[in-house]
Amino acid sequence: MISFSRFVLPNGLRVIHHYDPDSSVVVLNTLFNVGARDESSDKTGFAHLFEHLMFGGSKNVASYDKAVENAGGSNNAFTNNEYTNYYITVPAENAETAFWLESDRMFQLNINPQTLEVQRGVVVEEFKQRCHNAPFGMLWHHLRGLLYQKNPYRWPTIGEDVSHIENAVLEDVSAFYKKHYHPANAVLCVAGQISEEETRSLCEKWYADIAPTGDVNSNLYATDPLPETRRFMETEDLSPNPAVFMVWRGPFFQNPESAALELFADLFGGSEISPLYTKWVKENPVFNDAAAFYLRSNGEGLLVLYGVLNEGETHAHGEKCLLETFNAAVAGKFFTERHMERVKNKATSALLFEKASLINRAQKLCYFENLGDINAVHDEDAIYRYVSLHEMLKIVAGNINPGAAAVLYYHSKQSS
Amino acid sequence: MNFRSTAPEAKTIKELSFVAPKEFTLSGGQSLFTSPKRDLGVIKLLFYWPYGTAHQSVPMLARATQTLRLSGNKNLSAEEIQEGFEYWGAAANLDVGLLSSTLVLQIQKQHLEQSLKWLMEQGAEPVFPEEELMVFKQVEVASLLRRMQTPRYWSSRLCFETLYGKDSADTRFANPKDIENLKATDLKNWFEKHLPFSGAKLFASGDFGDDERKAVERLVGTASALETPPALALPQNPEFNSNIRHNMDHAQQVSLYMGKALPRLTIHEMQTASFVNMFLGGFFGSRLMQDLRETRGLTYGIGSGLTPSAHGFTWYISGEMNSQNAEKAAEATRKIMLGLAGNPPVGEELEKARRCASGQLRAGFDGPFSLPAKWQFLMQNNLPESYYATYMDRIWSITSDEISEFADNYLHPDSFTLALAGKLS
Structure with missing residues (x-):
């Protein structure tokens, strides 16, 4: 508190x-x-x-x-x-x-x-x-x-x-x-x-004597409809390892569903015991690094999956691995109530450690005030607590259309 | 009169007041240092071993061992062990430096017992499974190859290797082949000799009181004191005054790295070096930052510092800049180094650095988790507890002549190795 x-x-x-x-x-x-x-x-x-x-x-x-x-x-x-x-x-x-x-x-x-x-x-x-x-x-x-x-x-x-x-x-x-x-x-x-x-x-x-010289930001911006089909680009990068990135737009910070997506991303690809990492980096090494995260923001959130390919692996196969594992996770194949308890404990610990720093507390208070509800700073943990496994998976399925990802292939540029 | 035109009086900070950690001896003989309790709900428990990369026989051995120490034992797999931590919302963060290895257990206070018990039970006898070592190699090689694409990696590596020799305790940069050649038996041997829980010193901070101390007393195993780290071999054929250029056609900038080996200094000299470094590149108002960034816009950032080495310290300067500006920046850096002896800080410049250093010294003790890092520094450098208080005194007593003399003795640019890596124009 x-x-x-x-x-x-x-x-x-x-x-x-x-x-x-x-x-x-x-x-x-x-x-x-x-x-x-x-x-x-x-x-x-x-x-x-x-x-x-x-x-x-x-x-x-x-x-x-x-x-x-x-x-x-x-x-x-x-x-x-x-x-x-x-x-x-x-x-x-x-x-x-x-x-x-x-x-x-x-x-x-x-x-x-x-x-x-x-x-x-x-x-x-x-x-x-x-x-x-x-x-x-x-x-x-x-x-x-x-x-x-x-x-x-x-x-x-x-x-x-x-x-x-x-x-x-x-x-x-x-x-x-x-x-x-x-x-x-x-x-x-x-x-x-x-x-x-x-x-x-x-x-x-x-x-007190500083007069306002402009308006309060209306926070209204042009919007794009959610894509209904896959969007794709490929490009070169100086990384010697090629990579595949997949991204979807998701709910904004104040929407409690964004917390569910954050928990899901952590379970799915947030650590070395996640199904994404164990399956494709350890058991069947298509990637030498793979992860998922949900970037919460007060505009829109972004769900990101990526894999850095091992030598000899193709981008198309990497994308297939990411997507199939994601679909299996949303279908409930990997997670139990114990997983939910675990990811909630992790999220709660992370919040407590964040709040141990004075600067972090000051920044959080400003952030929530700017969102319009400073008291929500007390509910960050509660948002994690409410959601059940079933609800979390339902929220992910309702927000993320697997066939409408933005997909980026990185090829390796030959360098000195 | 406009009240804004008069700055509020900025008081000088001349005293350092903090509650030093309390030292307890656990039943097995290990030291446990505790910070003052804060009502936060979370705890950090740091395990410290006085062995790091400087003591390893082959590159990456210390890092691989520490990274994989929780990757499996005779009963549980890496995933099962990790799951046990995460279930309680705990994290075991592992790190290795030149002269030490650490494990920081971050825990909610309410789960201290479960998490610490888990760590002690599952981390005591690692077996370093072959399949985990293989994954480590694959991940590390890929990560190293990516780092090798950056100018910064090469400027610092070439500088250190020239300064100390390629195979000295201070360098031992790994190549992909070194990582691929790591053997599980070597990791196990390194662990048993250098990294058992029984040989660690412990530092607790956060919401840690008597009850928590008793839990640590109960759960942390008995000690068997580690051997004192052996004296490290002196670097072979160390060079200085080398000018290295490493061209990287794909890069868009040049990374500058300058370094000099300093011997082990007395406390008084260390404090002088720290303060003289402030003027060189140790804070935003330093001569390097003000000239190269704020006046000329040549770089996003350039700084200097003192980093521990096997036999003392390395004084380094590091920054990235546009290719066209690299030689200009190197020349300007040389002039600034010479200027500290010939034109030492006086008056406002000296006063500002004193005020800044003293304020930051005090602020460094703020926050619930600040003390362990401060004590780790003392331990690593064999410094007494009074080091910080006497440093505050030194900040306010050092004279301009002393700065000039110290810079003249240690900061001559011809005694530094310079490496420029990136797109050389």
């Missing part, structure tokens, strides 16, 4: 306070309700590029990082398709520095040509490092392109094409900031060794 209190400033900023007497630090976690799905198709990678620009200083803070370091703190951020999350940790006695820094960059960021030029270069190198220099680095570019035609989930957070980042101009960046980076479109969690009273007082002081 994560204890918290919540209040809303007149400018629309939602604030969550979470007290941890055992901690010596204070965390300020700020979630802005803007992600890669809010980009236009010719300017992808923008939300992530903007995350970098947020460290370029603001009207009253010449250097954000220097100020954090001066206070003995640390900070970081991440962007995904749905939101952008910034967190700063400072010694408890320097909590006000964090309020100063975070509020000032929400109030008036210093967006200038020099910062933009440098960060464009940094992000381009990040793109190459993550996508071009790593085996299967372009995976999500390929998969998302197969899954969606209109929906902005069709490109990954890093951007569809590196040229979009190279071509970003100051005007676009400023408009992005004005539209999305304001208090009514954000959630702030103040966590750690700080009282509720002090939190309220510091929020009043540092955030």
Whole structure:
């Protein structure tokens, strides 16, 4: 149980306070309700590029990082398709520095040509490092392109094409900031060794005068109908081992059915004792690695199965192995009530360990508040508890059409 | 006056206060260190053995043994053993470093008894089944071949192999053939000699109180002290001042890796080295990050650090950059290294690093699971418990002249090996 209190400033900023007497630090976690799905198709990678620009200083803070370091703190951020999350940790006695820094960059960021030029270069190198220099680095570019035609989930957070980042101009960046980076479109969690009273007082002081400059994100996006037939592409990759990936779209995070799909994926291919792994990596080694997972998100979830092929195995055979085993699992061939008990215990343990970290708790509180129901943070475990084996399999069968997967074949590119 | 234009006072952190782990001796003689109890519902129990890859006779032996130690015994298969953990929502995470091997049992407090009992019963006498070793080989070879496609893999490997020699305790990078040649009997021998539960030190953290301690006392077997790890052979023909270039046509970047072997340092020298490293590439405000990333946008990330070696430490610098920028970045790195001796940090730069290092030192002790890693570091490097408190003092007492002198002694770029791997322009 994560204890918290919540209040809303007149400018629309939602604030969550979470007290941890055992901690010596204070965390300020700020979630802005803007992600890669809010980009236009010719300017992808923008939300992530903007995350970098947020460290370029603001009207009253010449250097954000220097100020954090001066206070003995640390900070970081991440962007995904749905939101952008910034967190700063400072010694408890320097909590006000964090309020100063975070509020000032929400109030008036210093967006200038020099910062933009440098960060464009940094992000381009990040793109190459993550996508071009790593085996299967372009995976999500390929998969998302197969899954969606209109929906902005069709490109990954890093951007569809590196040229979009190279071509970003100051005007676009400023408009992005004005539209999305304001208090009514954000959630702030103040966590750690700080009282509720002090939190309220510091929020009043540092955030109350920041006016909203845009609307609250409507979270409405173009949708694509669920595919009814198999979609397919094949491409080359620097991995010496060819691979098969199969993906389906599934229910979004708040839908309890997404938890059932998560449990199923874990049982089916989440560990080395899953039927997918034991059957095709150990007993009959078609693959040298195989797994399944359900990527929950507050847009749509994705069920992913994959296998990395051993030498001499064909893609078609690999796909057949994945699909036949999946069908057998959904038909109830592999799992018993003991399996259900096991996967629920695993999920519960994972949640408890997640919540042991102060930063994780702050991020969870912001995440659920942004979804519209912060109290749901208490029910994460309960969602796992309710579902039975029979219900889980029924939910998977009802959501996943085996014949309508997005299928990706990776061939090995000859390399030096 | 605009209240925002005045920064709130940032107080300096000069003291480190934490509750040190309590040490208990189990009935068999093993040490059990416990962190202060936190009401979380979960526990981490770490088993630590002072043997790692530096002590192995052939590449991958230590990793293979530790990875497969729960892969079957005379009664149960790997799947059955793993199922026993997962049923209780527990996980046994296995790892191997240069100088140690670890097993971390992550458990819900309510299932401590069942999970720990299971670990003790099923993990005491592994048989390393041939079929499990075969799967391990297949998976590891494929994974290694994928890693070998990345510039980072080659820059670090070539740097270490040049620095210490290909067959030294510090390197022993595995090739696919080494993995394929592993034998179950060698794994069994390695396990029996170096990794029995009876020879481990234990660290408990999280929701761990007296009742849980009694359960550990009851369930963890009696000890038979391990031999002290033998002295490791000195590297043969170590080289320095080597400039290695490794072209990879398919790559889109170049990975830079620079390294230097440091001898075993005194506590005072270690603390100085840690703090001097801050200025080089040890934090976001370091000279490398500020110049190469924040001013020139040449890299997504570049950093430096000190990593344990068989006979001391390796000081390394590592980063990835555009092919056209690689030589430029290497040259800039050399200048920054020289600059720490010729133009040591003073004033604001020195103060900022002090504040940052002291804040991070304290934050490193925050959280319910922080202490075991801190104690593991002390143990691995034969350091006293007072190390962290004295490091805090050192951060605030070190002078600019001392930094200059230390950098002059240890950080001259000509004494480092440089490896650039990737698409060389």
